Amino acid sequence: MKLIIAVIKPFKLDEVRDALSEVGVQGMTVTEVKGFGRQKGQTEIYRGAEYTTNMVPKIRIETVVPDDLAARVVETVQASATTGSIGDGKIFTIDVGEAVRIRTGETGETAL
Amino acid sequence: MKLIIAVIKPFKLDEVRDALSEVGVQGMTVTEVKGFGRQKGQTEIYRGAEYTTNMVPKIRIETVVPDDLAARVVETVQASATTGSIGDGKIFTIDVGEAVRIRTGETGETAL
Amino acid sequence: MKLIIAVIKPFKLDEVRDALSEVGVQGMTVTEVKGFGRQKGQTEIYRGAEYTTNMVPKIRIETVVPDDLAARVVETVQASATTGSIGDGKIFTIDVGEAVRIRTGETGETAL
Amino acid sequence: MRHAIKLAAAGAATLLAALPAWAANVAEAVTEAAPEAAAAFTPTADMVSKGDTAWMLISAVLVLLMTIPGLALFYGGLVRAKNMLSVLTQVFTICAVVALIWVTYGYSLAFTGGGPFIGGLSKAFLMGVDATTLAATFTNGVYLPEYAFIAFQMTFAMITPALIVGAFAERVKFSALIVFVVAWVTVVYFPIAHMVWYWAGPDFLPAATDDAGLLWAMGALDFAGGTVVHINAGLAGLVGALIIGKRTGYPREPMPPHSLTLAMVGAALLWVGWFGFNAGSNLEANGIAALATINTFVATAAAAIGWLLIEQIAKGKPSLLGGITGAVAGLVAVTPAAGFAAPMGAIVLGFVAAGVCYVFVTAVKSRFGYDDSLDVFGVHFIGGVVGAIGTGVLADPALGGQGFFDYTVAPAVVGAFDMGGQVLTQIKAVATTILWSGVGSAVLYLAIDKTIGLRPSVEDEREGLDLASHGERAYSS
Amino acid sequence: MRHAIKLAAAGAATLLAALPAWAANVAEAVTEAAPEAAAAFTPTADMVSKGDTAWMLISAVLVLLMTIPGLALFYGGLVRAKNMLSVLTQVFTICAVVALIWVTYGYSLAFTGGGPFIGGLSKAFLMGVDATTLAATFTNGVYLPEYAFIAFQMTFAMITPALIVGAFAERVKFSALIVFVVAWVTVVYFPIAHMVWYWAGPDFLPAATDDAGLLWAMGALDFAGGTVVHINAGLAGLVGALIIGKRTGYPREPMPPHSLTLAMVGAALLWVGWFGFNAGSNLEANGIAALATINTFVATAAAAIGWLLIEQIAKGKPSLLGGITGAVAGLVAVTPAAGFAAPMGAIVLGFVAAGVCYVFVTAVKSRFGYDDSLDVFGVHFIGGVVGAIGTGVLADPALGGQGFFDYTVAPAVVGAFDMGGQVLTQIKAVATTILWSGVGSAVLYLAIDKTIGLRPSVEDEREGLDLASHGERAYSS
């Protein structure tokens, strides 16, 4: 199994989720994060105090999928999350040793 | 060392944490996340605009543990987080290459 | 490529980010989390109801870097995040199989 | 040529013309009990002061502010985020429902004659009331537009049941609650309001000395509603909390306030609005209203400081929640005493209320293990009892208090104050309220629980009532 | 020895000395139209009641409270967090800009004579107004300090354009909006206010029977601004929403309110402040002000309950947003009727408004697909029309209403009410407002869109207007 971590633009979340559902992903976990990268954040000014945080709000999706679905998932995220402008985000793939469904105790790919 | 990621129901957090402490887990990091899976979210209606987000609030626990503790930890989470109803969550296990305690610079299992 | 996960004290974020930029890290993703470890949280009392949550606000940084930069990054985080007092946090290193830049579809280290 | 106008002018012109106006909540007395006496006194439009009218209208507005957003935020800030909207919706809906009931039959039941326990239906649907009818004040020859009196008293009927919901916040079914409130104001609130506050008025009482509610006639002093509002609601809250049972997870799971910020805003607005509640209860903008204002400042301040000092001593950390809880306890305690006590007496009352309520909220509650979610019993009931009995002491002119008036003669004269007797009377009034409210509330809760059911499912409770009962989430991004 | 003082005393002493005071918004009539008649009547300082003055000042304050923070929070809570500050800044800035315009030329255009459509500039920069000049009320021989009247009416001019922004929230350029508002109050609001509210006053009209605005002269009844404020703003909102276009992503992407808590606080403050708006519009603290107060309680309550009941029936979950939306619809509907309808009539009006607005907000909007972000059209326009027409029915004395006054004689007398005719007059007033506001607003939007541009870039909209337009973030940690 693979853990796919994708960092995307927040307004793309619905689109990506729908696309993933279509290719057979059954679950994912989503976190609100802040991203630092090539895309720069807006400058904020409060009574003359200027902050350029360089932090941009992003959505982090993590989904564990069977090995054979991994490539498909990465492609799908890439296709559905892209706008072509800077800050579209990244996708990382990591090996997962074991998965368990808490409710049933099932393990492995059937747990996903 | 193994990184155990568990996604659980929010109200189970205290129980799981206490159970993990008992089996010898010394630290963990907790994130508020939203989960998408078999469990469906409530439908929200705002002046006729209906949203079924399919996103359910969950708690994501990550804890890095020595290899020999990993199985025990997974079991403990599974046992303490289960309610038997849909949406109880998942546990994933991932290999960790190295761990460092920032304060002291200690590495490996002593850093945990 | 390696995924470096660092859990640090919140007020150290700017320092760590600047230090990482200097050693060549081009991107990272930051999450507000709560940590449980040796450092104990403050006791909160609300009209006599006492809660010791043991949860301390922390910042979780994740950054994927080329293999040859990994050690340098870990060192840099350790050096810049330390205050010497309990609760300074941890750094974990995990192998990453693949990385994709969503905007361009680039993969591997050029995607970072 | 014909000109349409804002009919605002209609009443005003009529008033100017000094047409025969109707006596308001004394109509009963006039037309039924003692028609020949009525001939002897007819209130006229020139007995109305625009200063008083302005004061009563703004006081009504202040009591609304106190309820929404005040009370709603005070309670809402103290629950978990997932139940925020349920609390707000409950308070808001109670306001609206009771406003409708009030003009339909509530005002009539509370403020017409009929008997010592309850009034009649002669003013149901505000029959016979219009922009020229008048309501008596506490001064001979001083009247208010009856609509102003109705509006002011309406706000009291609105806030009282809203106070109750804090006791079983986070675990009640919305529809069952609303049914309960409709029944409760009818069976519990209107009678008690009638018992404590109804009387013929200073110009009519001499001719009809038994035309008054039970507790009023007994001589109980309750300036702004210690019994009617706070003891009443506080007890109904406790009874509800006991019958509904504890919140799932209580007291094991932590249930910290989701926003002490909002709770503080709510408490501040309670304080702000309470001036309408207490000083407005004087019905005139005069020196006694100013006294009630001062007392509402200093008793509250004393209770807040008292609570903070106790916390400083007991645990070294004075807390915001402690300060605002103390303030509310002080406000509750000074309510019956507002126009009777001298400022220094009010300060003492505030300190005492803080101390006693602190014990109930922190020690007694955990000792007995009931889940009074937001301490409605510990603050409103207990603070109310402290205030009601304290009023019997502090009203004594020997302590700088205002004493009481003998209205059996017109113009009224100052009565001879007997502190021991007055305290006894206060205790009797408290006991009567406890009995009526306790029994009445319990019967209603049980009836509704057996039929509709008071409690949502555990799943709904876990999920949070916002989504489960209202299909909404308080906060999104 | 010379003593400086708080010059507060200046006016007061002058008043005491009963120096010849100037008639306020009737000055035109006095000095131009009929100088000889003026000789016949000169308002004097002793025609001013301190009770009325206190009431009008506090009413002005209440209307400000209604706008900021009231309306700002009601709207702000309903947008996404990234656009929160943009809404707050818009409402706040509109208040400030219009306050300046009002004293510069707005008051003069609205409240001096000149013609049926618009007044003149004789009081531009408040020329000729000082602390001793007086403004007429609706009662013969009763006057207000003109500054009090100016301040009160100023708050109406401030809130009306602020209501509009809800219709195209989350997608308008800040600078363009402010330019629009400046133009809109000048070209649309001041004329309509003049048409509906300007008249010579009860003591002067008999001598100058055509010295009144178009709709006032027509006999249209609008107690507190159903046409001037709500129909006017509601339509301008819709026109703006159509011209600016839908929000990016609407209706595909979810756009839930970022804080229903704050929206509820805003709605509660709207209700609280609306008493200044409605009962203050009576200009005197008397029985009719008290009637308007009662009506503002019960119509609102009825509409809130109405909406909740519809939701209970339609989807099983009565919602907080539903309750507060209903309340606002009730407030809007009762605005023109506040001092005319009897309380039972106001309740009926509230229920009707809830039903009609519910249909527009939930069904009509999605049917036609326009993006009226916060339902300004569905609530303010529709509720305003229901109220304006309903006023023609409910003012009928046969239904307990207040009827209308014939001011062509002094003192004014009650006129003969003709319900059919009155309803027709009301419809004409609504039609006139729709025409003027619709055309005027459309022209202004288009002109500004072609020049400055009304809409920010899609990137700015995605980013959120807070950061893009104001360089700030509403919430940090």
Next chain:
Amino acid sequence: MRHAIKLAAAGAATLLAALPAWAANVAEAVTEAAPEAAAAFTPTADMVSKGDTAWMLISAVLVLLMTIPGLALFYGGLVRAKNMLSVLTQVFTICAVVALIWVTYGYSLAFTGGGPFIGGLSKAFLMGVDATTLAATFTNGVYLPEYAFIAFQMTFAMITPALIVGAFAERVKFSALIVFVVAWVTVVYFPIAHMVWYWAGPDFLPAATDDAGLLWAMGALDFAGGTVVHINAGLAGLVGALIIGKRTGYPREPMPPHSLTLAMVGAALLWVGWFGFNAGSNLEANGIAALATINTFVATAAAAIGWLLIEQIAKGKPSLLGGITGAVAGLVAVTPAAGFAAPMGAIVLGFVAAGVCYVFVTAVKSRFGYDDSLDVFGVHFIGGVVGAIGTGVLADPALGGQGFFDYTVAPAVVGAFDMGGQVLTQIKAVATTILWSGVGSAVLYLAIDKTIGLRPSVEDEREGLDLASHGERAYSS
């Protein structure tokens, strides 16, 4: 039969009976300084207007609203979330503590005769004050219930020290702060209030022309507290910020406001409540109160717009924080001028205040590097100085101002205005305030720092004062 009553009636009946009432803050003059003159004038109950009383009570309530939740939210919204409760607790506790001190000895020190710098203790514990005693206004023969005057002035004493805490927010020890406030109101606030506001009253001054505070006698004009409140608190803030030192991490770490939403709500409530502050300071509900109301609208609006325009020009993005900061600067500046300036003058004052404060807040602060966390000095002190001096100009009748009254004769007459001389007098008053407040505050801070210590540990500061000092968290889920 004996009837107990709400003793509200007690005072009222007494008033009706026109018993000899006591002159309130002129009692000294009457009973000590000039007993024979007193015989010549005795204020009676019929000199009290219920309209004025209503206005003063609601004004007191408005100033409380301005403080809590107004000021508390304005400040609280601007700090980081971890220090939110600390700010709220500070403001709330200061309110409560000062209320108690005020009735204990503060009112007596400020508002009894005794000398040019401070009053006496004859009214400590409000001795001799009851519901029938009266306080003078600025008009001959017009009086208020003394309790109303005490309540109103109490709110000024409450808000002034609360303003200070913004200067060193996020880095002060709670207990030390409260000790400081107790000492500061005693040593700094009461004397300055006495110097600026105490005088024998218009009916008594002719017989005791030196019975007034230092600055009042000098002829300084300060309508609602520019010197007493804003210059005073602003300077005490700066001194505190300097002595306590910068926040850990300042200015390196970003410290953005945790909720501009709440800061805006706070600013709006400050504006709303400021009408009680400014127009209430007139002590009567008349044309001058209405003038103060208008000025409080337009000066604020002008300053808000001024600040937004500067930002638009300087950085292209007008901000909400800029707008509300400007509004507060305008409110501060118009405070001393509220009843003196004409509306057009108030607008100019608002624009000037915005410009000057902008420079101090953005440029001067960073140039000199002091950490005035929430710009108490930059807005309240600087705005206060602009207003105090501007009042000397704008009060000139030649500019439409109200001039001043000569109270050495009764009834008072208008004095001859000398702008140059008045400006000089204003500068002297400002200088006196600066000296007294600067020295007094510095001594108190240093004394407390050396003993209790003013600053929490760096760990507590990092952790946030909410948890460290109060054991609470503002927000949970």
